[in-house]
Amino acid sequence: MMDNLRAAANNVVLKILLALIALSFVLTGVGGYVAGGGGDYAAEVNGQQISRAQLEQAVQNERSRQQESMGAAFSTLASQDGYMQQMRQQVLSQLIDETLLDQYAATLGLAISDEQVRQAIFNIPAFRTDNKFDNAKYRAMIANMGLSADQYAQLMRKQLLTQQLIQGLAGTGFMLPEETERLLSVAVQSRQARLATFDIDALAQKQTVSDDEIQSSYQQNKEKYLSPEAFQVSYLMMDAAAIMDKTTVSDAEVQSYYDQHQEQFAQPARKRYSIIQSNTEADAAAVLDQLKKGADFATLAKEKSSDAISGKNGGDIGWMEEGSTVEELQKAQLNDKGQLSGVITSSVGFLVARLDDIQPQQVKPLAAVRDQVAAKVKQEKSLDAYYAEQQKASDAASNDNESLESAQAAIGGKIVQTDWFTRDNLPEALNTDAVSQVLFNGSLLGSNGAPSNNSDLVTLDGDRALILRISGHRPESIQPLEKVRGQVELQVKREKAIRQARVDAQKLLVSLKQAKADDALKSAGIAFSDGQTYDSAMQNDALSRAIFALPQPQQGKPSYGMSEDAKGNIVLVALESVTPRKLDDQQRGQFVSQLNQGMTGVTFDALINDLRSDAKIKMGSAAQMQ
Incomplete structure (x- = not known):
């Protein structure tokens, strides 16, 4: 097995292709695995079963991830024939790969301790508050994932084990200095090239098109002329902020709230x-002895305290509530006015403290908090009214499912009617994931695609909610030729222009390579531009990739090729020169690091393929959707 691994790791072509690609898992189908029995499990890998429950949970996790990442587009994707089965197979393939890696790690003696798992969880930023691990936040977040603490710890153990395995593989892709230099010279260079462009738009204007050509193109490409599914929507909006603007509060309501909630004020x-702070315990003991003999606390603090701030104030550190009192003072248990502590050991030295004053709990008078109380009463009244309005509208919309008029009458709101829109251009007021899910899940349309039901209440951000119904619906349909004839004609002309340009460019390319192109270029009405510089780090389109695929010019003669630019024009390329680009030490180090990462990727992929080829994998009945 490891012979195959070493061979893949030292393949020069693979190194060049993958050197700049970060390591990733590739989800592949499971069609090549051994088909097998009908047991109620997902797969059996070298005798170890992947249960139906494991597969179902993994599929659900992947479905949730895709829904969160793609929003409403996921519903469209999931409705396509075979998509969910394909996703299920991909997830199962990944579970099989993970099982193979676990088994391989076990044969190598790799293991992750409970303490490593614990520290890894503690170090996850999402679980920290004020740079400290927050257990409540951790529990809440993994609960939202549908995981118990043990399940999450097991997932973390698998991840750490895989990382340990990858780190072990990282050193296997050894590259000689000569090979590194050669790759640098290929991957880090600039090229000077001139371009001769066949303008497709201009050529298209000169083309003629027959009715038969238009008809034929339309019949062959009807899917390009689809009229997308379109909707009209009526909706009734409820807004807590609008209700609050109309809400008033009486003096009696303010007084009543204050009387019932005095603890809040x-x-x-x-x-x-x-306090008097000292650097040594002996100094603190000496200060305490002087205080017991009647020395003035403020005077001693100014003379003796190593804390300049409190010392300047005669030791006074101000008022503290119980929850904000430092632990050292709490442990001193000073309860009587004027009481002295003993010597207190603290993180900043040694302290002697005195309780100067005690203030019992005091309720602020209504006059001092009236605005605060009135705002609270207004907020609660408006929210109560808002939720009551929601209930009235929801009940009315359910009882009268043929329109929103009953719901409107129940709350006195205004029904808004939208213009026609598609899934890709929702009106601003409706452009939320919550509305999209309700609008496009099919529940508001009848079996024949006609408008049907009112929606349930849909809550929105900002204390808003709405009820909606589809008032108009046009299914996706192919537009008739009469409506798109102009588009079809332009497309046919452009296709004919591209074919002509390719033929002419190919002829010119032959002439250029034979150094006989001057007359041909003139007759074609094109000329080469001035030289332009292209950087190897910016091969982000077909033209630049074609330029860097050309062989280097020989003996001062350009190297010629053909490509397309971003506008679809056909372009002849004359490569004039190739210049290696120098890297500073930092850039060079980054490039070599990327090469090493790419080697790890090659090695890891080779390992996965080797483990699969050696494994006994049998598919169970749970591998297929039920």
Whole structure:
């Protein structure tokens, strides 16, 4: 097995192709695996079963990931024949690969300890608050994933094991310095080229098209002339902010709320402390002894305290509520006004503290918090009214499912009617994932595609909600030739122009290589442009890739080729020169690092393929959708 691995790792072609590609898992189909028995499991890998439950959970996770990433587009994709089965096969293929890697890691003696898993979870930024691990946040987030703590820890253990395996493979792709230099010279260079362009738009204007050609093109390409599915929607919007603007609050309501919620307007009990800070325990003990003999605390603090800020204030550190009192002072248990602590060991040295004053809990008078109370009452009243309005509208829309008029009458709102729109251009007020899911899941249309039901209540951001119904629907359809004749004619002309340009360019290319092109270029009405510089790091279109695929010019003669530009024009290329581009030490280091990453990718892919070829894999009945 490892012979195949080494062979793949040292293949020069693979190195060049994959050197700049980051390591990734490739999900492949499972059609090549051994077909087998009908057991109620997903697959059996070297005797180890992948259960139906494992597969169903993994499929659900992948479905949720795609829904979150693609939004409403996922529903369209999922409705296509075979898509969900293909996704299921891809997920199963990944589970098989993970099982093979687990088994291989076991044969190598690789293992992840409980402490490694624990530290990895602690170090995940999403689980931290104020740079500290937040257990409540961790529990809530994995619960949202549908996972228990044990299940999440197991997933983390698998991930760490795979990382350990990859790190072990990283050193297998050894490259000689000479090979590195050769790859650098190929991958890091600039090229000077001149271009001669056949303008397809101009050539298309000179083409003639017959009715038969138009008819034939339309029949062969009807799918290009689809009129997309279109909708008209009526909706009734409810908005808490609009209700709040109309909500008033009486003095009696303010007084009543204040009386019932006085605890919200209370100043908690608090204590005022003074401290004297010392660098050594002996110094702190000496200060405490002087205080017990009657020395003035403020005077000693100014003279002796190593804390310049509190010392300047005679040791006073101000008022503290119980929840904000530092732990050292809490442990000192100072409860009587004027009481001194013993010597307190703290993170900043040694302290002697005194309780200067005590203030019991105090309720703020209504006059001091009236605006706050009134705002709270107004918010609660408007939210109550908002939720009551939702209930009324929802009940009315359910009872009268033929229109929104009953719901409108129940709340006195306004029904809004949209213009026609498609799935790709929803009106701004409806352009949310929540509305899209309701609008396009088919529940609001009858079996014949006609408008049918009112929706349930759809909640939106910003304390808003709406009820909607489809008031008009046009299914996707092929537009008649009469309507798209102009488009078809332009397309045929353009296709004829491209064919003509390719033939003419090919003829010129032969002449150019024979150094007989001057007259041919003139008769074609084109000429080469001035030289342009292209960088190897910017091969992001067909033209630049074609330029870097040409052989280097020999003996001062250009190297010629043919390609297309971003506008679809046919382009002749004359490559004039190739210049290696120098890299500084940092850039060179980054490039070599990318080469090494690519070698790890080659090695890892070779390992996966080798493990598959050696494995005994049998598919169970759960591999297929039920």
